[in-house]
Amino acid sequence: xxxxxxxxxxxxxxxxxxxxxxxxxxxxxxxxxxxxxxxxxxxxxxxxxxxxxxxxxxxxxxxxxxxxxxxxxxxxxxxxxxxxxxxxxxxxxxxxxxxxxxxxxxxxxxxxxxxxxxxxxxxxxxxxxxxxxxxxxxxxxxxxxxxxxxxxxxxxxxxxxxxxxxxxxxxxxxxxxxxxxxxxxxxxxxxxxxxxxxxxxxxxxxxxxxxxxxxxxxxxxxxxxxxxxxxxxxxxxxxxxxxxxxxxxxxxxxxxxxxxxxxxxxxxxxxxxxxxxxxxxxxxxxxxxxxxxxxxxxxxxxxxxxxxxxxxxxxxxxxxxxxxxxxxxxxxxxxxxxxxxxxxxxxxxxxxxxxxxxxxxxxxxxxxxxxxxxxxxxxxxxxxxxxxxxxxxxxxxxxxxxxxxxxxxxxxxxxxxxxxxxxxxxxxxxxxxxxxxxxxxxxxxxxxxxxxxxxxxxxxxxxxxxxxxxxxxxxxxxxxxxxxxxxxxxxxxxxxxxxxxxxxxxxxxxxxxxxxxxxxxxxxxxxxxxxxxxxxxxxxxxxxxxxxxxxxxxxxxxxxxxxxxxxxxxxxxxxxxxxxxxxxxxxxxxxxxxxxxxxxxxxxxxxxxxxxxxxxxxxxxxxxxx
Ligand code: ADP
Ligand code: MG
Numbered sequence: 001x002x003x004x005x006x007x008x009x010x011x012x013x014x015x016x017x018x019x020x021x022x023x024x025x026x027x028x029x030x031x032x033x034x035x036x037x038x039x040x041x042x043x044x045x046x047x048x049x050x051x052x053x054x055x056x057x058x059x060x061x062x063x064x065x066x067x068x069x070x071x072x073x074x075x076x077x078x079x080x081x082x083x084x085x086x087x088x089x090x091x092x093x094x095x096x097x098x099x100x101x102x103x104x105x106x107x108x109x110x111x112x113x114x115x116x117x118x119x120x121x122x123x124x125x126x127x128x129x130x131x132x133x134x135x136x137x138x139x140x141x142x143x144x145x146x147x148x149x150x151x152x153x154x155x156x157x158x159x160x161x162x163x164x165x166x167x168x169x170x171x172x173x174x175x176x177x178x179x180x181x182x183x184x185x186x187x188x189x190x191x192x193x194x195x196x197x198x199x200x201x202x203x204x205x206x207x208x209x210x211x212x213x214x215x216x217x218x219x220x221x222x223x224x225x226x227x228x229x230x231x232x233x234x235x236x237x238x239x240x241x242x243x244x245x246x247x248x249x250x251x252x253x254x255x256x257x258x259x260x261x262x263x264x265x266x267x268x269x270x271x272x273x274x275x276x277x278x279x280x281x282x283x284x285x286x287x288x289x290x291x292x293x294x295x296x297x298x299x300x301x302x303x304x305x306x307x308x309x310x311x312x313x314x315x316x317x318x319x320x321x322x323x324x325x326x327x328x329x330x331x332x333x334x335x336x337x338x339x340x341x342x343x344x345x346x347x348x349x350x351x352x353x354x355x356x357x358x359x360x361x362x363x364x365x366x367x368x369x370x371x372x373x374x375x376x377x378x379x380x381x382x383x384x385x386x387x388x389x390x391x392x393x394x395x396x397x398x399x400x401x402x403x404x405x406x407x408x409x410x411x412x413x414x415x416x417x418x419x420x421x422x423x424x425x426x427x428x429x430x431x432x433x434x435x436x437x438x439x440x441x442x443x444x445x446x447x448x449x450x451x452x453x454x455x456x457x458x459x460x461x462x463x464x465x466x467x468x469x470x471x472x473x474x475x476x477x478x479x480x481x482x483x484x485x486x487x488x489x490x491x492x493x494x495x496x497x498x499x500x501x502x503x504x505x506x507x508x509x510x511x512x513x514x515x516x517x518x519x520x521x522x523x524x525x526x527x528x529x530x531x532x533x534x535x536x537x538x539x540x541x542x543x544x545x546x547x548x549x550x551x552x553x554x555x556x557x558x559x560x561x562x563x564x565x566x567x568x569x570x571x572x573x574x575x576x577x578x579x580x581x582x583x584x585x586x587x588x589x590x591x592x593x594x595x596x597x598x599x600x601x602x603x604x605x606x607x608x609x610x611x612x613x614x615x616x617x618x619x620x621x622x623x624x625x626x
Pocket of ligand 1: 026027028029030031209210211212213238239240273276277278280341342343344345346347368369
């Protein structure tokens, strides 16, 4: 993460118009918007007077979605159509979120590009759309307040967000009609809010304990430049877990078994959340929940007892802190400032433990849940051109290494993590077999050695390599990461002298049409290849559908279907199997595929209802996500 001071001579004299710009903290739990007014950055309030907008959207069949507190309040009445924590799904593929998705009370389907869609009464909604709906709400709020259209926004993202997740965030902004000046890492925004970029040189820690995630970043500021030395965290540790341990304690005190009704469980969690927040200032809070047989259980939680309950959670945040220090090759004594970010750092015991760990008082002057939005607003104000003579270009580093698959399922890293962006890196590879005319290029992200342990970003083939002896071809693969952290990869065969390269972006979020266009733009891709690829994809999709339907019939066919329904499903299944077996006619396979999907959609919905009810009948607190 780098901060460059760039000012053009003479520009400072020019009187410029004031542009409207805001910073947006698009959070997992809460989102905020902030702006610079009269030289001061501050978060803006909505019509209800709230700074925070819960990142929750409720969808309806016949009217526009509702965003924020109203949606959050309705979440437990209408869980299937009320989407929370969409940030966890943003830019992820279906396979990435399998474990997360099992815990979410939504029904999922899959988009053409393999991203998850949430089934609601308003249709299949992608996480990008949910984020866009939140952004739109914040945009309208800001425009009403500032009295005009926004000229640009800065949106913050976690430092560990990968390329696809960043791209998805930008797509959401585009969908909302926002002009993104740039994406900014959340810890950098917090450091900017505290003005650490105008202070002395040193190393700073940003400790961010939010609603559902914990992140720690180590930033070094030197010679006018911020650099991320290390990031670490726990994506399944946040204020929700604090609520959960308190709720579990209440349940055991009130002798409630873990078989209580879902709605009651939500009330207990709500009570736990209220108690937790009250204990920031109070020493003891009274508690009241519906006990066994409808009786009322009354109790109290003291701050000391609360601190004992959550001690293990706080200790869990210190592990990533140790890891980050180790990665950066530093000890706690090297740290100059510790910046507190996220609502959960309001807990006094958290501040104490973090203070002890780093051996200095953490910075808490700016509200920890507003500090990221404030920093983003400061950056937006500069980037939109409101501060002549003080134009800074914030550069970041990439959070995870980027590389390629090589023989034996190993990863060759081209751009190591924490490399400052923008960056271009190239490396030469060669062919493995005599006469090899094509090479498959698999782009990966992650720190591990094995392909299986890294995240797959994209795959493509370089074709048309002139036949040569093994090892004679020279294939140069170039990775380019732009200032927003977005990657493009190209490959070129050098010895033939023929300009032969293909460029792609990781395929997340691109429509089929866009992907087609990229492919057809390439000289190397014959039309034939595109067809073959599409046929192959269709075959894979259909094979999956066949497998899923057969499994569903085996499991629930008897109990949930009438004879007639069973007959139609089996017929549709057989027709798909038949065309699939011939494996040639893509249109026929697609038609049979769609028919089978239509024929089984009621069955799928019924199964989902039954299984959700089973899952939500209060068995596991873990399975309930706010
Ligand atoms: P995110 O960055 O994940 O969107 P925030 O930084 O807004 O989230 O933090 C939200 C979390 O902070 C919630 O779990 C909320 O209960 C918690 N929180 C807010 N105020 C307090 C408080 N006074 N004491 C403890 N936790 C709090
Ligand atoms: Mg946050």
